[in-house]
Amino acid sequence: MCGDGHKAVEASTNYDYLVQSTDPEHPANLIPEMCRKFYNWGWVTGTGGGTSIRHGDHIFLAPSGVQKELIKSDNIFVIQWPTKKYPAEDRNYIRKPLALKPSACTPLFLTAFEQGAGCCIHTHSQWAVLVTLLVEREMGSDACFEISHIEQIKGIPRGKGKGYLDYHDTLRVPIIENTPYEEDLTEGLEAAMNKYPDTYAVLVRRHGIYVWGDNPAKAKTQCESLDYIFQLAVEMHKLGLPWIKK
Numbered sequence: 001m002c003g004d005g006h007k008a009v010e011a012s013t014n015y016d017y018l019v020q021s022t023d024p025e026h027p028a029n030l031i032p033e034m035c036r037k038f039y040n041w042g043w044v045t046g047t048g049g050g051t052s053i054r055h056g057d058h059i060f061l062a063p064s065g066v067q068k069e070l071i072k073s074d075n076i077f078v079i080q081w082p083t084k085k086y087p088a089e090d091r092n093y094i095r096k097p098l099a100l101k102p103s104a105c106t107p108l109f110l111t112a113f114e115q116g117a118g119c120c121i122h123t124h125s126q127w128a129v130l131v132t133l134l135v136e137r138e139m140g141s142d143a144c145f146e147i148s149h150i151e152q153i154k155g156i157p158r159g160k161g162k163g164y165l166d167y168h169d170t171l172r173v174p175i176i177e178n179t180p181y182e183e184d185l186t187e188g189l190e191a192a193m194n195k196y197p198d199t200y201a202v203l204v205r206r207h208g209i210y211v212w213g214d215n216p217a218k219a220k221t222q223c224e225s226l227d228y229i230f231q232l233a234v235e236m237h238k239l240g241l242p243w244i245k246k
């Protein structure tokens with residue numbers, strides 16, 4: 001057996017306890033549970049999308065290219081935090097399930113954790129994709145998504161430690177262009193975070209969205225609020241209703 005294979009066997013043998021817990025809130029139980037919900041909501045169908053949780057100095061990650069609704073705790077990867085983002089071989093994986101690859105979204109999830117997030121969700125929601133196309137056609141490829149005077153925007157934070165948006169505020173979500181490989185989105189995500197330091201989400205044109213939060217519950221509810229708003233925005237557009245109330 002080659003050196004790498006030997007290391008993987010050792011890692012999976014020694015660190016299984018990291019993904020074994022009877023606590024439903026443990027990341028190794030929560031990621032499969034969240035992915036099942038996200039699949040049923042059309043967010044992670046056809047293996048796309050995923051989620052990752054930071055718990056203390058461990059990052060828990062779903063595997064790549066698998067049916068996300070079928071993930072088991074035993075399939076979860078664990079990285080020791082902090083870790084290098086690149087190259088992938090230099091990341092501090094301490095648990096690598098055999099025959100599985102870590103999510104291609106890993107460097108993007110790590111970027112969210114660098115910002116202090118406790119959980120990052122990537123969806124391929126059709127509402128998110130449609131909004132990126134509408135913004136491009138109506139406002140141009142440099143524009144971000146903007147909407148105001150919708151009750152649900154109160155579910156989105158104003159920025160770290162700044163509370164939540166009010167009904168009269170304008171929600172802005174930056175949009176980055178898609179790349180042929182998921183990993184290559186990282187540069188665009190970092191640039192969008194620098195340009196919009198208060199954002200908790202970045203849309204990816206023709207692809208989906210990355211949403212993060214201080215913890216799994218906040219990431220999930222923020223992602224739900226955004227998805228509700230994107231669906232509403234698409235329907236408003238069909239009715240000729242403006243997204244910004246004058």
Ligand SMILES: CSCCC(=O)C(=O)COP(=O)(O)O
Binds near residue numbers: 046048049102103122
């Ligand atoms: C049909 S999925 C294409 C790849 C992608 O966009 C994605 O989100 C997959 O992520 P994974 O965690 O499965 O590597």
Ligand SMILES: [Zn+2]
Binds near residue numbers: 048049122123
């Ligand atoms: Zn994706």
